[in-house]
Amino acid sequence: MVYRGPYKVRVEEKDIPRIEHPNDAIVRVTKAAICGSDLHLYHGLMTDLRIGHTFGHEFIGIVHEVGSSVQNLKVGDRVMVPFNIYCGSCFFCARGLWSNCHNVNANATAVGGIYGYSHTTGGFDGGQADYVRVPFADVGPAIIPDWLDEEDALLMTDALSTGYFGAQLGDIVEGDTVVVLGAGPVGLYAAKSAWLMGAGRVIVVDHLDYRLEKAATFAHAETINFAEVDDLIVLLKKETDGLGADVVIEAVGAEADGNLLQHITGSKLKLQGGSPIALNWAIDGVRKGGTVSILGAYGPIFSAIKFGDAVNKGLTLRMNQAPVKRQWPRLLEHIKAGYLKPSDIVTHRIPLEHIAEGYHMFSSKLDGCIKTIVLPSAA
Amino acid sequence: MAYISEKTHPNPSAAELRARIPGWGADLDPVNRPSFPRERRDLDSGAHWDYPEEQPRDPSREKSIEHLQLTPVYGTAQPLKGFSGAIRRFAYERFSEARAAHWLLLILGDRVDAIEEHLRSFATLRPDNPITQTGVLSEFRRHPIKSRFGSKRADVKHMWLDPILVAGPWVLAGYVVYRVFRGKKG
Numbered sequence: 001m002v003y004r005g006p007y008k009v010r011v012e013e014k015d016i017p018r019i020e021h022p023n024d025a026i027v028r029v030t031k032a033a034i035c036g037s038d039l040h041l042y043h044g045l046m047t048d049l050r051i052g053h054t055f056g057h058e059f060i061g062i063v064h065e066v067g068s069s070v071q072n073l074k075v076g077d078r079v080m081v082p083f084n085i086y087c088g089s090c091f092f093c094a095r096g097l098w099s100n101c102h103n104v105n106a107n108a109t110a111v112g113g114i115y116g117y118s119h120t121t122g123g124f125d126g127g128q129a130d131y132v133r134v135p136f137a138d139v140g141p142a143i144i145p146d147w148l149d150e151e152d153a154l155l156m157t158d159a160l161s162t163g164y165f166g167a168q169l170g171d172i173v174e175g176d177t178v179v180v181l182g183a184g185p186v187g188l189y190a191a192k193s194a195w196l197m198g199a200g201r202v203i204v205v206d207h208l209d210y211r212l213e214k215a216a217t218f219a220h221a222e223t224i225n226f227a228e229v230d231d232l233i234v235l236l237k238k239e240t241d242g243l244g245a246d247v248v249i250e251a252v253g254a255e256a257d258g259n260l261l262q263h264i265t266g267s268k269l270k271l272q273g274g275s276p277i278a279l280n281w282a283i284d285g286v287r288k289g290g291t292v293s294i295l296g297a298y299g300p301i302f303s304a305i306k307f308g309d310a311v312n313k314g315l316t317l318r319m320n321q322a323p324v325k326r327q328w329p330r331l332l333e334h335i336k337a338g339y340l341k342p343s344d345i346v347t348h349r350i351p352l353e354h355i356a357e358g359y360h361m362f363s364s365k366l367d368g369c370i371k372t373i374v375l376p377s378a379a
Numbered sequence: 380m381a382y383i384s385e386k387t388h389p390n391p392s393a394a395e396l397r398a399r400i401p402g403w404g405a406d407l408d409p410v411n412r413p414s415f416p417r418e419r420r421d422l423d424s425g426a427h428w429d430y431p432e433e434q435p436r437d438p439s440r441e442k443s444i445e446h447l448q449l450t451p452v453y454g455t456a457q458p459l460k461g462f463s464g465a466i467r468r469f470a471y472e473r474f475s476e477a478r479a480a481h482w483l484l485l486i487l488g489d490r491v492d493a494i495e496e497h498l499r500s501f502a503t504l505r506p507d508n509p510i511t512q513t514g515v516l517s518e519f520r521r522h523p524i525k526s527r528f529g530s531k532r533a534d535v536k537h538m539w540l541d542p543i544l545v546a547g548p549w550v551l552a553g554y555v556v557y558r559v560f561r562g563k564k565g
């Protein structure tokens with residue numbers, strides 16, 4: 001697929017990518033997914049997003065070709081590829097900050113490399129395609145274990161790993177009350193993971209009832225539809241003995257709804273780096289001395305964040321792009337133990353040819369859409 | 380309650396939660412959490428180099444001026460071109476990531492790129508088609524009414540903006556073309 005301007009995508013023929021570095025691999029994609037982050041691209045909210053760019057940072061596939069220095073993979077291997085592109089050896093990678101690599105993104109030092117996510121994340125075409133160039137093939141990709149379901153493997157490349165990472169950023173201690181803003185794939189996985197960390201209560205907030213139902217069944221959470229309450233923060237305070245939540249996980253990002261002015265200036269007119277509504281709710285809804293874990297993605301320009309209250313409340317704000325592959329060994333154990341079944345949230349499976357429909361449906365949240373898997377024609 | 384030292388309504392006990400929720404507390408000990416602590420020197424990333432080999436250097440590849448050198452690996456998709464390319468190059472060469480001008484120029488570049496590419500597409504066999512590319516034709520199959528109006532949804536309040544944002548520029552461009560054309564004839 002290629003981007004043709006805000007809200008517009010189509011399928012186009014492109015050449016099969018070439019090996020451009022000795023540690024590159026070319027992967028033939030067998031399954032890809034559309035992520036909430038792709039909506040920021042689709043809506044034209046990411047900077048230096050060039051017409052003709054191919055999206056897709058969640059994909060699995062089969063190794064089609066390897067560069068001369070690749071040792072860990074061979075042609076024909078079935079691989080899952082983390083959304084992060086990283087070298088494994090720079091100052092940041094050497095410390096485990098695998099989502100913050102300094103050696104792959106010439107366009108920005110603040111951002112690591114991400115597949116199919118504009119030139120602000122390095123200018124690499126993504127995996128909603130038949131073939132994709134995978135740099136540092138010895139570092140990022142891993143062979144899919146035989147016992148693992150392919151859809152579960154696909155979800156590990158971003159959404160599941162991100163939600164699990166987000167629960168860790170909350171520094172949850174036993175018995176904590178955890179509020180998760182956003183019942184998209186990331187929020188659902190974060191809510192589910194909060195229990196693994198020992199949460200005593202998990203409350204998920206969204207305005208889409210069908211997603212909140214999933215939060216109740218899939219993530220065993222209590223739910224609040226913020227469009228039905230007058231003031232979400234007052235309700236959260238009432239629910240928590242007037243304290244606020246011990247931990248709030250923000251899994252919404254730049255398109256947050258709930259305040260028309262902020263949504264329109266931040267998300268539609270692009271006067272901010274994204275609509276900060278959910279982030280501000282997190283700051284207002286957490287207790288003093290509490291922790292806010294921020295997973296939502298924002299553009300690189302300023303947003304109107306209520307920083308004063310964050311200071312006054314003595315909050316800990318933790319955030320990052322998820323270092324996906326660090327999560328995998330432990331997540332595989334959880335999946336094997338039956339604690340997690342990632343593919344339970346998949347609602348749609350569409351051929352790559354129908355990509356425009358897939359984006360419209362996910363963006364407008366139609367037809368009960370939570371997670372859409374894209375099947376390339378060559379798969 | 381917030382006014383006394385303990386929570387008035389304590390959350391359910393560990394035993395209760397463990398019985399109800401599969402895997403409850405499996406990662407209670409931070410040592411089991413893969414991202415704890417945030418920075419670690421003992422992980423094996425798979426890299427078998429200290430500094431990776433360099434992809435062939437392209438001197439025209441734009442880079443952030445906060446970078447001291449071109450990164451050893453870089454993306455080669457959609458190289459800079461046209462007027463939008465000139466705007467973007469200026470943003471990269473003149474302003475650091477710390478400057479609003481850097482990002483505002485890049486946003487301008489994005490809009491110019493879209494106009495340049497829409498125009499270019501009209502000279503090809505596959506001109507841009509805002510109807511098929513927005514996927515709106517799928518609406519009828521995807522329960523447009525039931526999805527939006529069965530329950531309370533906050534986004535329904537600004538839904539009207541989307542067609543204006545997407546179709547507006549096309550209608551405007553059509554009108555300008557029409558005026559120019561009429562102006563020439565008259």
Ligand SMILES: NC(=O)c1ccc[n+]([C@@H]2O[C@H](COP(=O)([O-])OP(=O)(O)OC[C@H]3O[C@@H](n4cnc5c(N)ncnc54)[C@H](O)[C@@H]3O)[C@@H](O)[C@H]2O)c1
Nearest residue numbers: 036037162182184185186252253256257258296297321322
């Ligand atoms: N940090 C990372 O590594 C990382 C990785 C993946 C995704 N993300 C980000 O996580 C966010 C969520 O991703 P997703 O795939 O679940 O997207 P999604 O669009 O499916 O989910 C977002 C949900 O938030 C809801 N929402 C909107 N406004 C809200 C508000 N004010 N309060 C509560 N809920 C609100 C929406 O209705 C929707 O259900 C996105 O911003 C995405 O970019 C971050």
Ligand SMILES: [Zn+2]
Nearest residue numbers: 035036037158
């Ligand atoms: Zn993502």
Ligand SMILES: [Zn+2]
Nearest residue numbers: 087090093101
């Ligand atoms: Zn690195």
